[in-house]
Amino acid sequence: MLKGFKLSMLSLRIRIFLSMIVLIIVASILLASISIIQFKNEAKEYHQERLERKENAVREHINYVLSTTTYPLTTENLDLIFKDKIHELAHIHNIEINIYSLEGKLLKSSKESFSVDKVSPPIPKYILKLVRSSIEKRYVDIKTVNGVKNRSSFTQIKDDKFKPLGVLNLPYLEDDGFYEKELNSFLIRLGQVYTFMLIVAFGLAYFLSTYITKSLKTISDRINETSLSQKNKKIVLEASSKEINLLIKSYNRMVEELEISAVKLAQSEREEAWREMAKQVAHEIKNPLTPMRLTVQSFERKFNPEDPDIIQKMKDYSETLIQQIDTMNAVASAFSNFASMPAQQNETLNVVEVVELALDIFNEEHIVFESEFPEIISKIDRTQLIRILTNLVKNAIQSIPELQENKRVFVAVKKELNSVLIIVEDNGIGIKPEDISRIFEPKFTTKNSGMGLGLGIIKNIIENYKGTITFDTEYGKGTRFTVSLPIINS
Numbered sequence: 001m002l003k004g005f006k007l008s009m010l011s012l013r014i015r016i017f018l019s020m021i022v023l024i025i026v027a028s029i030l031l032a033s034i035s036i037i038q039f040k041n042e043a044k045e046y047h048q049e050r051l052e053r054k055e056n057a058v059r060e061h062i063n064y065v066l067s068t069t070t071y072p073l074t075t076e077n078l079d080l081i082f083k084d085k086i087h088e089l090a091h092i093h094n095i096e097i098n099i100y101s102l103e104g105k106l107l108k109s110s111k112e113s114f115s116v117d118k119v120s121p122p123i124p125k126y127i128l129k130l131v132r133s134s135i136e137k138r139y140v141d142i143k144t145v146n147g148v149k150n151r152s153s154f155t156q157i158k159d160d161k162f163k164p165l166g167v168l169n170l171p172y173l174e175d176d177g178f179y180e181k182e183l184n185s186f187l188i189r190l191g192q193v194y195t196f197m198l199i200v201a202f203g204l205a206y207f208l209s210t211y212i213t214k215s216l217k218t219i220s221d222r223i224n225e226t227s228l229s230q231k232n233k234k235i236v237l238e239a240s241s242k243e244i245n246l247l248i249k250s251y252n253r254m255v256e257e258l259e260i261s262a263v264k265l266a267q268s269e270r271e272e273a274w275r276e277m278a279k280q281v282a283h284e285i286k287n288p289l290t291p292m293r294l295t296v297q298s299f300e301r302k303f304n305p306e307d308p309d310i311i312q313k314m315k316d317y318s319e320t321l322i323q324q325i326d327t328m329n330a331v332a333s334a335f336s337n338f339a340s341m342p343a344q345q346n347e348t349l350n351v352v353e354v355v356e357l358a359l360d361i362f363n364e365e366h367i368v369f370e371s372e373f374p375e376i377i378s379k380i381d382r383t384q385l386i387r388i389l390t391n392l393v394k395n396a397i398q399s400i401p402e403l404q405e406n407k408r409v410f411v412a413v414k415k416e417l418n419s420v421l422i423i424v425e426d427n428g429i430g431i432k433p434e435d436i437s438r439i440f441e442p443k444f445t446t447k448n449s450g451m452g453l454g455l456g457i458i459k460n461i462i463e464n465y466k467g468t469i470t471f472d473t474e475y476g477k478g479t480r481f482t483v484s485l486p487i488i489n490s
Contacts, residue, residue, distance in 0.1 A: 051170070054095050347380070361390070372413070378488055415487075
C-alpha cells in the first residue's frame with residue numbers, strides 16, 4: 001500500500017509538471033499563431049493600400065495626359081497618346097504600366113519588349129466581364145506563382161465625358177521580406193521568453209507538488225484504512241492549505257456519518273433481506289393462483305356432461321391445475337431450503353403445445369395465438385416456461401383498460417436459427433418513458449402498465465437459460481415483449 005501511495009504521489013507530481021508545461025506550450029503556440037496571423041494581415045493590408053495609392057496616382061497622371069493631348073480621344077489613338085508618356089509614367093511611379101483596348105488587346109506597355117509585340121496575351125474575358133460589371137469599373141486579380149503572391153489591378157480609362165477608352169493594368173509583385181524578417185525576429189524572442197518560462201515552471205511545479213503532497217500522505221493512508229466493518233479514526237492534522245483542511249473536515253464528518261450508517265445498516269440489513277424474500281415468495285405463490293382460479297371458472301362455465309370430449313377436457317384442466325400446484329410446491333420447497341427459485345427440471349417438450357395449453361386458462365376472447373410451426377422441440381423446464389408465459393400474458397391483459405374497445409393480446413411462437421421466440425404483444429396503454437428503465441427492477445410496480453415483481457423474476461429465469469427478454473413500447477399504443485430461449489436438443 002505504501003509503495004502504491006508513493007507511486008500515486010509521484011504520478012501527481014508528474015501531472016503537475018506536465019500540466020504547467022502543456023499550459024505554457026499551448027499559450028506560446030496560441031500567441032505565435034495570433035502573431036503570424038496579425039503579421040500576415042498587416043502585410044496584406046499594406047500591399048493592398050500601396051497598390052491603391054499607386055493606381056490612384058497613375059490614373060490622375062493618365063487623366064492629365066488625356067486632357068492635354070492633341071490626339072482625338074479614341075481607343076485607337078491610345079497607342080499614339082502614350083507612345084512616349086508611358087515610360088515616363090512608369091519611371092515616375094516605379095511600376096509597370098500596361099494599356100489594353102476594351103476588348104483586352106495590349107496597346108501599349110512600359111516594357112520595351114511588349115511595345116511592338118502584337119501577339120501578347122490578351123486580358124482574359126472573365127476579368128473584362130468583372131471590370132465592366134463592377135461599380136468602380138475596377139478589378140484586382142490575385143495569383144500565387146512559385147509561392148509569391150502577384151496582384152494585378154485592371155481599371156477602365158475614360159475620357160472627360162466618362163466614355164470608356166481602354167483598360168489600365170498595373171502588375172504588382174508583393175515583397176514580404178520586411179514583414180518576414182520582423183516575424184522571424186519576433187518568434188525568436190518569443191521562443192527565448194518561453195524557454196525561460198519553462199525553466200521557471202519546472203521549479204514552480206516541483207515546489208507546488210511537494211507542498212500539496214506533504215499533507216496528502218496522512219489523508220491517503222487514513223482513507224485506505226477506512227472500512228464500514230470497523231471503527232474508523234478521525235484525522236488530527238492542521239494543514240497549511242485551506243483546501244486540504246476542508247478535505248480533512250469532510251473526511252472526519254464522513255467518518256461520523258459512516259458510524260451512524262453502519263449501526264442502522266446492521267439493524268435493517270437482516271430485516272430487509274427477509275422482507276425481500278417474503279415479497280418474492282408471496283408473488284411467486286400468487287402467480288399460479290390466478291391461473292388456477294381462471295381454470296376453475298373456465299371449467300365451470302364450459303362444463304357440459306353431454307360433450308363427447310368431456311373426458312379429454314377434464315384431463316386438460318386437471319393437467320393445468322396440477323402444473324400450477326407443482327409450481328407452488330416448488331416455490332414453497334425452495335423457500336424452506338433458502339433457495340431463491342426452484343431448480344431447473346428440464347424435459348423434452350413441444351414448446352408450441354405447452355404455450356397453447358397454458359393460454360387455455362385465460363377466459364379473455366381477445367387473446368390471439370399464432371405459431372409458424374406446429375412443433376418446436378426443446379429441452380426446457382415446463383413449469384418455468386409456463387410461469388414466463390402466464391406472467392407476460394397476465395401483465396398484457398392488465399395493461400388494457402377495462403373500457404377500451406378492440407382489445408387485443410397477441411401471442412406468437414417462432415423459430416429463429418437455434419432459438420425459440422415467444423412474443424406477447426398488447427394494445428394497452430404502454431409504458432411511460434420515465435418507467436422504461438425500471439421495468440425489470442425487483443421492487444418496481446405500476447398499476448397503469450400492469451408490471452410487477454414477476455418481471456424481475458422471469459428475467460432471472462430466462463437469463464439462467466442463457467436467453468434474453470426485450471420489449472418495445474409506445475405510450476398510449478401498447479407493448480411488445482420478446483423472449484428468446486436457446487433450443488437445447490441434448
